[in-house]
Amino acid sequence: MIEMSGITKAFSGNVVLNNVQFELADGEIHALMGENGAGKSTMMKILSGIYTKDAGEIKVDGQVVNFKSPKDAEKLGIIVIHQELNMLPDLTVAQNLFLGKELTYGKTGILKTRQMEKEATQLLSKLGLNINPKTRTGDLSVGKQQIIEIAKAIASNAKVIVMDEPTAALTDREIETLFQTIRELKAKGISFVYISHRMEEIFAICDRITILRDGQYVGVRNIPETNFDEIVAMMVGRQLGERFPVRKSVIGDTKLEVRNLTVNGLFHNLSFELRKGEVLGVAGLMGAGRTEVAQTLFGYRKASSGDILIDGKKVNIKSPIDAMKHGIGFVTEDRKTQGLVLDFSIKENITLTNLNKCASSGIVNQTKENSMVAKYIEELKIRTSGPDQRVKSLSGGNQQKVVLAKWLGTEPDILILDEPTRGVDIGARKEIYHIINQLAEAGVAILMISSELPEVIGMADRVIVMQEGKLTGEVKKEQMTQEIIMQYATGGEKVVQS
Known part of the structure; x- marks a missing residue:
């Protein structure tokens, strides 16, 4: 369980987070929403150790933690999958999965290539992906690369996976595959922080929504107890009316x-x-x-x-x-x-x-x-x-x-x-x-x-x-x-x- 309270962060005197809070339960898919510039990414960078907080407290399973680097967060199972996927396109699937964590024969530095490929196949199979581990990653669709990123997180014993706009470049079929994978991992106790501007997805996959606006905490809502209009009003501080403005079409030649x-x-x-x-x-x-x-x-x-x-x-x-x-x-x-x-x-x-x-x-x-x-x-x-x-x-x-x-x-x-x-x-x-x-x-x-x-x-x-x-x-x-x-x-x- 993650508890963030009183989180404050400023850059060059400009306060981007002011006394913000966030909670994530075991086996939960929790949406983090807000307009661009609301502070969502900054908050997750603090949770994952990329940024250090100026004030506030972070608890993991009830214990206060102070992350100074992403490695500190990763040791406790917190991993971020960024919108720009962190894949090296010229390496194989297996090489990407074990990048920085290669299996070797003792201190010789010689890679256990076959073993890494075998473990990569087993790991991807568990996520419903039948891919040859020798495949060049750059030859795969973005959807498959997204699943490989999740596999990479699982291989690092992830307990919390933060996903930033994960479906921005996916087809509907790839989105459904991704959602199925997320739901299966949720059932195993893995939690997700899901950042997206696509409201339909939030209501389809998430359990709760936390809203930020202008670097401040606005509130949290359970998905079954809220609706599109309420979330929009919380995000922008006003009612937007119709989602798409009415236009009188005057079509010419x-x-x-x-x-x-x-x-x-x-x-x-x-x-x-x-x-x-x-x-x-x-x-x-x-x-x-x-x-x-x-x-x-x-x-x-x-x-x-x-x-x-x-x-x-x-x-x-x-x-x-x-x-x-x-x-x-x-x-x-x-x-x-x-x-x-x-x-x-x-x-x-x-x-x-x-x-x-x-x-x-x-x-x-x-x-x-x-x-x-x-x-x-x-x-x-x-x-x-x-x-x-x-x-x-x-x-x-x-x-x-x-x-x-x-x-x-x-x-x-x-x-x-x-x-x-x-x-x-x-x-x-x-x-x-x-x-x-x-x-x-x-x-x-x-x-x-x-x-x-x-x-x-x-x-x-x-x-x-x-x-x-x-x-x-x-x-x-x-x-x-x-x-x-x-x-x-x-x-x-x-x-x-x-």
Whole structure:
């Protein structure tokens, strides 16, 4: 049993946790929720020995402990599985499982390779994973890597496993496998701290929820005794109303037309239209080819065949620069590696795609630059100490807003959004949904890729569904259900709309 009480932590005088408490029982799955920046990660880093607390007390099974390093926490069975999985892709499954704990023949340093592979097979088998231990880890799906991380924790005699956004990159099938594994380990007395912004998952897998807001403890609730609206109100300190804002769709003429677009080995003969003022959802399981289509439209990938038309005219998009010249913006799936320069300031990131508007004769006009940045910080409600703050120090939701600002500054006619709310808290999601609606109402044609079916149904005017590189379904707003979309995502026949 874990008891944390009066936990306080500050960085450079900025208090990020103030008198926070948390309890975890044996064999419990306990959700830790709050908006980005609420202090969830800091709290778990204190529990796992990455950070030291400034004040407060931690008890494990009734005994006061003071962790000075992750090894101290690991000795008592507390292990964190981070959102960015700690796998070395070029090593085998067995090598990853025994990394730093290799079995050797005495002091010779010679590895007991066969024994490690045998034990790896046995361990993975217990978790329902039939994988050759000699397999290169980088060749496995993210879902299987996630299970291997759990196996690695079990091999270290984990009693408490902290999971941070564990399903962010998993398919529905992989999520179900993960949940089954978690439930089986729970039955054996292992406890989980489950950090996620996906409310449906919290209610499906967890026993209790502890809520943090602005670095302070708000309360704890038993899952059967609470509901979505109460949890949201506790997280943001206010009622959010409807989860997805209502929008009056005013859909105009066709802006983008795709005819038989193909990239060999990725997707084949894709044809669809996107209209002015429309939010067109793109659904499908991981590996369906959704992101690859977006990358091709933006010139990151070269099409093998097919045509792209804008305003009825064929265009030749060979690079992102070509795409931008044709009025296309692209908010990428992975903001940290593809959407932002983390060591740059907010100002530098926002103006990265807009230097032509802030410069004359090759010299940046500081007044214009500052004016543009101030406008988007205010309009998008970016929480920051100022435009010169480094983007890497912002919460996930505010980082996503910076990416949006970067592209809004280009005034795009077509905006591609790939997983626009991944890793974003419920309050920031609502604000992003409002921005999407405002853009659509202003006539921007929006292509929105999302793995979250409630988001697709709540935001899209129409949805196309992909499966293994092919278009298998097209569904109008009034016909959208999770069941029909999933049917097409797993190989249903294409629907002919009347």
